Amino acid sequence: MVGCSNGSVFTRRLNFTSCGNFDLDTYELVFAVHSPLCYEGGMAFLPGLHLRMPSLYSWAQLFSKEEGDGSSYFYVMVEALDTMEPTLNVYMLQNGGNAWHKHLTLVSDLLWRPSSHKGVLIDNKIYVATYNAIVVLDLTSSILSTIQLPHGVGFGLGATVLSRADDGSVLYLIHIKELQLHIWLHNGDNWLLVDTICLSEMCANFPEDELTTCIRINHVGDYNEYVFLEMDQYALYLDVKCRTLRKVCEMIADEYHLGDIYPFMMSWPPIFPTLSPARFAFF
Secondary structure, three states: OOEEEOOEEEEEEEEOOOOOOOOOOEEEEEEEEEOOOOOOOOEEEOOOEEEEOOOOEEEEEEEEEEEOOEEEEEEEEEEOOOOOOOEEEEEEEOOOOOOOEEEEEEEOHHHOOEOOOOOEEEOOEEEEEEOOOEEEEEOOOOEEEEEOOOOOOOOOOOOEEEEEOOOOOOEEEEEEEOOEEEEEEEOOOOEEEEEEEEHHHHHHHOOHHHOOOOEEEEEEOHHHOEEEEEEOOEEEEEEOOOOEEEEEEEOOOOOOOOOOOOOOOOOOOOOOOOOOOOOOOOO
């Protein structure tokens, strides 16, 4: 599973047998689009994307963009070697198209060490967090630029995540340090601290042996409405507007990694499509 967006769930698989001659340096990347709430179109496959096996890649992500009555897709991959500048390749599948094509290739040292594997697509720009800045890729002009971090904020694994804003003011930056969650808004020119949440107050009803400052961000919802956090063996759900925090998952003893969280949003109670009547055959 690689993402959820607009009522669709995206999964992927690697196919090494469809590229001819069983070339182990070449593989086919196949994405499936699942629609759990739409029975008639329950699952669709995107055309396969044929790629060379990278010597080393540090970041890759699928982005979708609604256009008219369908969607276009961008697959972004950053390849890097210790002795070379990182190379960014963007592949595009246009709405209604039957094949991927390479949209652009860029080489830049701005792409060193992405600190988060979840970039954000806003309009025609992709925002990626690196270790010391936010890199902005303009898909129209094929130009890379950077946004400096707010004063006193640094990127670390699970400490800072980007999220889309809903009012055209570009994006949010959510940063956690110990039990303080800070929400920054970038308005195109400057950073504005819009909210600070003290998690220790919300954890007052947790047993003392469960409370720890070892906490990280797993996922931030669009428009900054909610945040999924990891604390030891627990997954926590933070409702930003209601200021509530609760445990939603607990790993068992032999589980060491929670994995990525991709919440599927729906109305409550959910309304599932009516299945067609079963057909019986008698012999």
